[in-house]
Amino acid sequence: MIARPATLLALVCFGLALLAAPAGAVSRSSVERQFQSWLADDLYPEASRRGISAATFRNAFQGISLDWNLAGLVPPGTAPPKHRRQTQAEFRSPGAYFSQRRLATLAARGRSEAKRWSQTIARIEARYGVPGRFLLAIWGRETAFGAVSIPNSAIRVLATKAFMSTRKDLFRGELLDALRIVQRGEATPSMMKGSAAGAMGQPQFMPSSYLKYAVDFDGNGHADIWTSVPDTLASIANFLNENGWQSGRDWGFEVRIPAGVSCAQEGPDRARSLAQWKGEGIRRVAGRTFDPTQLGRSAMMLVPAGTEGPEFLVTGNFYVIKKYNNSDLYALFIGNLADRIAYGSGNFVGDWGDVGHMLRSDVATMQRALQAKGYDVGGADGLPGFKTRRSIGEWQAKGGLNPTCFPSPELSRRLR
Structure with missing residues (x-):
């Protein structure tokens, strides 16, 4: 149940106490109480205006608490961390991104999945105009063809980051979109597993991307990117197609x-x-x-x-892949992995310098x-x-x- 402060005065005093306290003195139990108040008094009114029913909202947040293990959190009463000079050698050659062992393993599994889902992939290619090797490469890169465990509650992650992170507005919008997914009956809150950043399911869609691009390809009435391979692959294809994929061109x-x-x-x-x-x-x-x-x-x-x-x-398709993840190295990884899946080879000829x-x-x-x-x-x-x-x-x-x-x-x- 979502708790409310007894009086407005109590809420004001509580907030002032948090703001006055040093970062280390803010107790988690106090922040949890403020989180429950935020859900009831701040988030719910906006969700209601957007068509989210009281029953959906209550079901989504039943038993939800803050996830204190997430990165980038700024609890009430604390300040965002100041920029610090990095003391570790984080900048490395781009070649470190392209583990040959990993690429070879993903390519072998990708060829196996291509055979297993050949008929489904052919139908997806015909509808969306995106070659199956790119769908397989993204699926493999994101969740190892669905084999990666995705243990986090997307609702909990998004709610935590919407309440206390350095990008609260971004995650608030994603949380409201997640509630729309539940309201539409596409998934239950318990089904909606995601990453520590809130990206959901096998294609790792944020809720806003799910609402734009997820499709029901297996015909069961729901766009299930958590357990349905046809829905997962078709949703990736729809994303690429809607973002300008040029049929008949390579990457x-x-x-x-x-x-x-x-x-x-x-x-x-x-x-x-x-x-x-x-x-x-x-x-x-x-x-x-x-x-x-x-x-x-x-x-x-x-x-x-x-x-x-x-x-x-x-080609322009390279930049379409970048819309999935805005990184040159990510798009290059996907293009190279797609080639390995389709053609059986793909080692770079040029060497990566130090x-x-x-x-x-x-x-x-x-x-x-x-x-x-x-x-x-x-x-x-x-x-x-x-x-x-x-x-x-x-x-x-x-x-x-x-x-x-x-x-x-x-x-x-x-x-x-």
Whole structure:
């Protein structure tokens, strides 16, 4: 049952006491009581206005308490943690993301699942126009084809983060969407298992994504992304299709970029036709050729480790995959795994270089220095996305250096 404070005065005094207390003095029992009050007096009125019944709300939060094990929590009466310089070497070569053992294991399982669900995948491909190997790759990457245990209550995780986290508004919206799912009868609160970030089921959809993209493909009347493989695969396909998947196009190709062609040409805003890239001397690796029917289509340069790693030309479908998870490395992992599932091989030809001993805070310092010089690095977050990489390359070229398009300790010292 959701508790309420006896009087408004009691609530005011309780809140003032929490705000006045040092962080370590805030008791969990006090915060739990405030959480129950928040559910009743703050969240429920808004949920009711959005069509959530009292019975649904009560059922969703029956026995729910805060999950104190989650990251990024800011209990009432405490302040968000201040930014601290990182003391651990978190920044590593992108190659560390691509465990060959893991990719090989997922690919082998993916080929097995492709045979098992071949008829279902064929029907999904026909409806949504997305090749099955990409659906399998995302399914495998997210939850190891449904084998990963997902023990968290999505309602509890979202409620905790909506009440006391650094992104309360975001999670409040997701929590209200989770209640809409329950209200529609798509799933019970106990069924709605998710990650520690609130992403649900085998495709790891946030509730808002579930409402937009989840589909009932097995015909039982519910879009069940927790136990139904057909619903899971079709929902992933629907997501990609709705976000602009181009039927008949691949995700991209590993290439060789010749000396003299700048690596600072990355990004979807610097797309050129495959024929133009080919005219610059860019070739596919291992003697492969570009499909002549695709030479007029646009492609984008991708150098996730600058000149110190494999180089790629990618299509618009690469950026559709990024909408699933906004990371160049994630999309590259999915594309590579999809190739391994479909073709039985996919090792990168280019070697991943070593970035040396750098902290993410070192990279962020480089980004701020480049911003001060007028470069658009996409934000000083310590993660070198394509805007940071090409800014480094442009700065190097302007200074008479050979562009490498990737952070390094030497470049960090030069930028100080």
